[in-house]
Amino acid sequence: MATIKYLIQSxxxxxNIYIRYSINRESVWKRKTGFVINPNDWSKDKGQPLQKSQELKAIKFKLEKLSVFINDAYNNSIDKGQIFSGEWLQHQIDLFNNKVVVVDLDILTNSIDAYINSGDNLSSGSIKNLENLKKFIIKYEIDNLKGKQILIRDIDLNFIDVFKKYNRAKGRSINYIGTYISILRAVVNRASINGIPTHPQFKQIKAIKQVKEPDEIIILTEAEQELIKNVKLEREAYINARKWLLLGCLIGQRAGDLLDITEKNIKDINGMKIIELKQKKTGKKVAIPLIPSAIEIIESGLPYRINLENFNSYCKEVCKEAKINTIVKGKMRIDEKRTLTVGKYEKWQVISSHVCRRSFATNFYGRIPTSILMNITAHGTETMFLSYIGKTTYDNASQMLEYFNKLAL
Known part of the structure; x- marks a missing residue:
């Protein structure tokens, strides 16, 4: 049982009137209450003001209210994994004395907006994640808090626990939840740097270690690409999507970069035709040499711009028409909640824009030096690249041995 005692030291x-808050022998903290008194008006034995005037009675009343406030905070937090400390005690005193003033950036959604509009070198993916976090927070406030806005200082261990349970109930994966907890931590950290007070527990909030589930590497083989190239399609939208899909498998770029390619990106350097672009995620400028089959697609007429959602949808239909129906392990959204479900599906069902970059990396591995492939796909390390295409360091060693054998001939 926590105990409270008031004292003066001057x-x-x-x-200054101090509060001495004791939970046990090891957990004892002392902080200023914000109230002052003349020592002649203080009862050392009772640890309270002498009741000689209305003013002294008012101080005693406020100290009693402070005791109730702190004990309530303690009781409300004890079952939530709260770590009690001197900082926690000071925070409760400040709350009681209304010293913690709510300003614009105290509001979580406002701090998210400030992060997005900060001018920091954020990728389009990071901005999208921040926007998605804001949408979640607003929906959570409406559903669970009757519209009450969450403050930066509300982000404690209990909030994170509720955040996890809320998302798990919606069928979201631990990796999904971990990603958004990391984004939330980044928002609160940035707000803290800007002088916004955070909860004493915030530093105890740890990132969730993401679990990488072994996925089957889904690619379009060169034989499958040939089937797609030759299948008869009626809809103009499908014919256009096919061009993007086949071109993507030959240049190895993320969909956001692929679908933005225009005639301006096509260059002729010393008789070599290339695509030159600046990757959105990395900010890296790359020049990708075009092999004959890629040049053929471009010279037949560069495909027109479509959005990512339509591209994903049309690619499935194109692959279905081409009978890309090998049974593979993959993920699909199959229910009303659009929850990703792992299962066995025909390959066309799980085809998306991501297949372009991975097909390029896999199909050209061993034929083009890995360092050159990594420069095009923008993988930071060889380990990441090999994992991306489902290879190991042993595969790489085997590849090197082949090169050595060729040199020995």
Whole structure:
């Protein structure tokens, strides 16, 4: 049982009144209450003001209210994994004395907006994640808090626990939840740097270690690309999507970069035709040499711009028409909640824009030096690249041995 005692430590006319808060022998903290008193008006034995005037009675009343406030905070937090400390005690005193003033950036959604509009070198993917976090927070406030806005200082261990349970109930994966907890931590950290007070528990909030589930590497083989190239399609939208899909498998770029390619990106350097672009995610400028089959697609007429959602949808239909129906392990959204479900599906069902970059990396591995492939796909390390295409360091060693054998001939 926590105990509270008030005391003064000075003989000055305006002596600070301290609170001594004790949970056990090891957990004892002392902080200023924000109230002062003349030592002549203080009862050391009772640890309270002498009741000689209305003013002294008012101080005693406020100290009693402070005791109730702190004990309530303690009781409300004890079952939530709260770590109690001197900082926690000071935070409760400040709350009681209304010293913690709510300003614009105290509001979580406002801090998210400030992060997005900060001018920091954020990728389009990071901005999208921040926007998605804001949408979630607004929906959570409406559904669970009757519209009450969440403050930066509300982000404690209990909030994170509720965040996890809320998302798990919606069928979201631990990796999904971990990603958004990391984004939330980044928002709160940035707000803290800007002087916004955070909860004493915030530093105890740890990132969730993401679990990488072994996925089957889904690619379009060169034989499958040939089937797609030759299948008869009636809809103009499908014919256009086919061009993007086949071109993507030959240049190895993320969909956001692929679908933005225009005639301006096509260059002729010393008789070599290339695509030159600046990757959105990395900010890296790359020049990709075009092999004959890629040049053929471009010279037949560069496909027109479509959005990512339509591209994903049309690619499935194109692959279905081409009978890309090998049974593979993959993920699909199959229910009303659009929850990703792992299962066995025909390959066309799980085809998306991501297949372009992965097909390029896989199909050209061993034929083009890995360092050159990595420069095009923008993988930071060889380990990441090999994992991306489902290879191991042993595969790489085997590849090197082949090169050595060729040199020995």
């Amino acid at each position: 003989k000055n006319e305006n002596a």
